[in-house]
Amino acid sequence: MIVECRIDDLLSLIGKKLTLKQLEDTLFLVKAEVEKVDGNIIEIEVNPDRQDMLSAEGIARAVRSFLCIETGLKKYPVKKSGRQVIVKPGLSKIRPFICCSILRGVPSDDELIKEYMHLQDALTSTHGRNRNKASIGLYVYNDLNFPVFYGLQKPEKIRFVPLGHEVEMDGPTIMTEHEKGIEFGSIIQRHKRWPLLFDSNNQVLSLPPIINSNSLGRITTETKNIFVEVTGTHLPTVHQALNIITASLAERGGKIESVTVVYPNGTIDETPNFNPEVMKIPINDINSLIGLNMTEKQIVQALERMGYGAKLTQTDQVQVMIPKFRMDILHPVDIIEDVAIGYGFDRLEPRMPQTMTTGKLNHVTRIKNKVRDLMVGMGYQEIMNYIMSSPELLNDKMLRKRPLVTTGNPKSRNYSVLRNSLLPVVLEFASQNQHTDYPQKIYEVGDVAIPDDTQETCVDQVTSVCGLVTDVKVNITNLMTEIGFLLRNLGLDERFTFESEDSSDFIEGRSACIKIDGEVCGSFGEISPMILSNFGIGYPVIAFELIMHRITEWFT
């Protein structure tokens, strides 16, 4: 994720003069990377696990504690506002959860408002899974009449002016005409009634997760007090999103007040809740995973540098207080990584382990290499092609109708299926090189994919070799000698036979199948002029293809 910041703003949030180089080096060590600097604008790439760093405030908070300007668990005081949000029945299968907060005295200018919107977008697209799991709305607090209601409404009865518009629309119109309705409508459209947020005067706040109302949901430079609301389908995600955006606004100077959410079954949730989660980790687990011998004090320091609260307990464990805006901590290993980052990746010395194993190539690779050596010995140039190809090439041009492993979302028709044979691909290569010196002898060794329902992945993937010769005049006897040379050097002299067989690939009477132990493993012949003309090839061609999977099995 790219976060765009103003350098002067970022440095003032950090509260320390840093050169660009110092800033870049520090960010590198806390998992972020400077992508581009243009005047006062800096683009910073943040790893997707650090949703709390998707804003200038979040990045500054991480840098401040990493540079020991302000370490340890950041405290966000929360005052009870006494305001209520009442959840109406019926939402449990649609979008059951809501969390809210109020921020008083938030500074806002045009730049800041733009940044708040960016953070909101970034959070809902990644953390909120494109608004499916969570979506965020910001409102002008002073214009609302509490309690606010979160309920359901029939689409045609929903009427309000959506953000950025001047005309009132009803629900179905928003879905077909409003850009956000078109983009996100599918999240709620299948339901008979849609979630709606409205206040005690029946003014609509928003149609979550689609769009805010223009009158209440438009933050301007005049707005001082903001009401934040997150709705969604996964309660932890909804809480985390609220915590991240609330903390960011608080970093800008807003004073946090909590809101009481009342669910239909009487459950009460006072949000936001910044009480840290606690995890206990044995000192020994930390040192053994990183490979260090850190003292308890060093571990506590490293954790505080990463914004955790940390203290020792008597049982060789460290007790860690996890900030509520960190959503990536699932397991103690996630904290141990932060100990390593807090210690400093630049200070970690690589250590060469003593693990003793003997290495070897896979037997398929060895057989492939053997075949490649033999082909080279017979004067063939190796070529390599993509595994993906097109049905036109593999089937139409070849006059074949063989099943193909097909992708459902190709970017182009030319690369939409997996090759099921090498011969068409090698012919295509030859067709592209008709201006090149003759004779041409080329080969490829590689895998092909054939649909097969009996396999775990419904595909039989086998290794194949294809050799092709083209010149003004070609000689099939030479080709047969070469295939014989190949098979004999694979130890198959007694086991292979050629049996004449007509196929649409080749000129009638000039082709045969290759059998090993009586089983068909390939074919060879002179390519039929019909196929040559399909490929636009102007010279005669002889070729063979041999599926190697049986061969490789014989050598294991």
Next chain:
Amino acid sequence: MSDKLTEGEREVLRELLNLSQRVQTSQLASNLKQGEERVISILNSLASRNLVKIHAREIVSYSLTDEGIEYADIGLPEIRLFNAVKSLGGKASFDDAVGKAGLDAETKGIAMNWARKNEWLQISKEEGTTVLQCLVELDQWDVSDLLEDLSTGKGTLSEKYAESLKQALERKLVYEIVTKKFEAEIVQAEIREIEQLIEVGVKGIGNLTPELLASDAWRNVSFRPYNVDIKPAYGNYGKKHPYAEFNDWLREIMVGLGFTEWYGPYVETEFWAHDTLFVPQDHVAREVQDQFRISDPYDHGHILDKKYYREVKAVHENGGNTGSKGWDWPYSKEVATRLCLRPHTTPVSMRYLYEHRESPQKMFIIDRNFRSETLSATHAQEFDQCEGIIMDKGLALRDLLGYLTSICKGVGIEKLKFKPGQFPFTEPSVETFGKHKEIGWIELGGSGIFRPEVTQPLGIRDPVLAWGIGAGRLYMASMGINDIRDLFSRDLNWLRRSYFVR
């Protein structure tokens, strides 16, 4: 150089005198029933003695690139955009026109750029939306005709295409093929000298025969000299692909470090591709814009090991017994069995661990992966990854850095930087940057220690270090290749001249 002429040189001179005019080397070669390359090398030697003159003529022809072939087939993006606007009544919003023309994110930029440059479309803002309006009647467009001509096999082009050819070359829709033709003639001023040289002849024997050897007669004869101090002609013999040789070399390094090579299928169930790696089932990497899904003839595969499936499911839903919170989200068998083209080689590591659960283990694979990308100079829908795992008791993050250092040294990169990274299946995670001697700092790949959520469902308690390096990227750096499409070059000339040496 000897004053005497070789038999070959005299033959060529004699023929040139016979013909007494400037002649194509191919003609000369066929008259003499010799290979053209040999005749040219003889002529070169004669030219260096100022007995003949060689004239080189370059013949230029053109061929379509992959992008060019695509456009010849479906039409240039700007034409498609223009036609879309036209069919929408000569004026339409940008989004409508793009939709109608069926352009994707990349081609719509190209289309706008050229439609504007060519002054076909007027672009304006109306009520916040971008609106396009046709400025011209466009029946015919030279660049399209040019692509059409080339796609039907015309290598040489008429004069009227001069401008559009320039554009097509710039846009890399078309590339140039230069073939050299040679002509030779006698240097007239030297004609007497030449005649004398031919007359004088060279004494001695051409071929040493078994009879000469058997009879001992070779003791009393002299051998005619051959011209051996020339640069030999180019020969087209069998050899391997330089990229394949590069990968062979990587394999050798990995085996040398004690790694065992493994393999796995291109088509995977999402169970192996993602679930076993603790990638949440709603992760963006699984979306259709990121990875290829298989739709036909089968779109879902099978779960073979029900017990392992249940372990993985539990880890996703609530962490199972790994001490993790899990994803706290319903786990779907439909998603687990969905078929995709593997987007990384890591499922192969999982398949290896599935069969090898006792320490110590070291495994590697170098093979193809797939991502839903449109082929361009910087992105390809296929790429090779070199990936490995190390499992042993007591391994730690510092050991991972140690392995990365020795692997990178193996491929010639001495200076490294480590950055904390993030992958769903490793924790801690590391990104490695290496200083390449030609192109500076490059990102080499990702690595980390497999999460307990990944290893414990297999009953593995020892740490598993995992790393991956972009093999193609490393090869491009070492060969000075800038265009990713050249990894799988379809130019036989290039392949015949290219080599990989270490």
